Amino acid sequence: MDVPVNPGIEALYLEDFQVGNRYRSPAITVTERQIISYALDYDPQAFHIDVEAGRAHPFGQVFASGLHTLALSFRLFAESRVLAACAHAGMGMDKLRWRKPVMPGDTLHLELEVLSARPSDSRAGLGILVLRHDTVNQDAALVLTLECTHMIKRRPPG
Amino acid sequence: MDVPVNPGIEALYLEDFQVGNRYRSPAITVTERQIISYALDYDPQAFHIDVEAGRAHPFGQVFASGLHTLALSFRLFAESRVLAACAHAGMGMDKLRWRKPVMPGDTLHLELEVLSARPSDSRAGLGILVLRHDTVNQDAALVLTLECTHMIKRRPPG
Numbered sequence: 088m089d090v091p092v093n094p095g096i097e098a099l100y101l102e103d104f105q106v107g108n109r110y111r112s113p114a115i116t117v118t119e120r121q122i123i124s125y126a127l128d129y130d131p132q133a134f135h136i137d138v139e140a141g142r143a144h145p146f147g148q149v150f151a152s153g154l155h156t157l158a159l160s161f162r163l164f165a166e167s168r169v170l171a172a173c174a175h176a177g178m179g180m181d182k183l184r185w186r187k188p189v190m191p192g193d194t195l196h197l198e199l200e201v202l203s204a205r206p207s208d209s210r211a212g213l214g215i216l217v218l219r220h221d222t223v224n225q226d227a228a229l230v231l232t233l234e235c236t237h238m239i240k241r242r243p244p245g
Numbered sequence: 246m247d248v249p250v251n252p253g254i255e256a257l258y259l260e261d262f263q264v265g266n267r268y269r270s271p272a273i274t275v276t277e278r279q280i281i282s283y284a285l286d287y288d289p290q291a292f293h294i295d296v297e298a299g300r301a302h303p304f305g306q307v308f309a310s311g312l313h314t315l316a317l318s319f320r321l322f323a324e325s326r327v328l329a330a331c332a333h334a335g336m337g338m339d340k341l342r343w344r345k346p347v348m349p350g351d352t353l354h355l356e357l358e359v360l361s362a363r364p365s366d367s368r369a370g371l372g373i374l375v376l377r378h379d380t381v382n383q384d385a386a387l388v389l390t391l392e393c394t395h396m397i398k399r400r401p402p403g
Contacts, residue, residue, distance in 0.1 A: 154316055154319045157312070161288055162286065165290070177311040179340070179341050180338065181341070182337070183337050
């Protein structure tokens with residue numbers, strides 16, 4: 088594409104998020120080297136780090152730790168720049184489901200949709216944003232879905 | 246402690262998990278270098294990777310990405326060896342809450358409790374295990390809580 092993925096996105100605040108708004112991240116290709124390296128540090132199960140064990144698994148090769156898929160999804164979220172101006176803190180995640188394994192060579196992107204956006208009852212200047220995160224592969228198949236709740240900034244006065 | 250953390254844990258299958266059973270992981274100390282390195286790859290927000298931006302933040306220094314805290318929690322989960330014999334696949338997570346930031350020098354361990362364990366309705370030889378994961382720091386404060394659903398193996402016959 089020769090147009091920006093999310094034009095004007097660098098300056099969004101709570102007031103800019105309406106239920107149903109959608110955003111899309113750039114894409115990233117996952118390599119076997121990355122899969123093995125991430126799993127060695129955080130999820131060293133044989134079918135993630137040992138090519139022979141991968142061949143013996145029903146999936147037929149090493150595949151990404153679900154945690155790695157989640158980490159890639161968050162990297163893509165950062166690259167979407169949706170919270171570039173307004174990020175304050177992550178609060179939580181719900182309904183996370185690993186729907187399909189991620190294999191070496193898969194290319195992932197993130198599709199986001201606003202589920203709710205409201206001012207904080209207790210913290211001036213802040214609000215609560217709930218986004219659906221759908222991580223999608225090159226075949227348009229969902230690999231990971233979740234709902235993430237963020238505390239974000241309201242638009243500064245003036 | 247001079248006793249193993251979870252004696253006998255290497256051979257657990259679905260039938261061994263009873264609601265309320267508890268397990269504990271070893272501990273790990275989080276370093277500033279790790280915090281910056283992880284965030285550079287997966288969550289490159291200034292307050293995770295830039296010591297000056299960390300000083301300007303209310304927390305007073307760089308602090309771990311919530312995703313990094315989650316990754317460390319899963320590394321501790323692997324080290325607990327609870328699913329050493331029976332791991333099949335992660336299915337999902339619910340009710341994840343980042344309760345407190347993780348700072349350089351914090352030492353974390355994981356406390357696990359069985360919430361439910363039942364045979365799969367559709368897949369012979371497998372079952373569904375739901376665990377509460379509480380990630381706890383050196384002051385006994387909860388930093389991260391979640392519920393994780395795993396597909397695991399039933400005890401092999403014979």
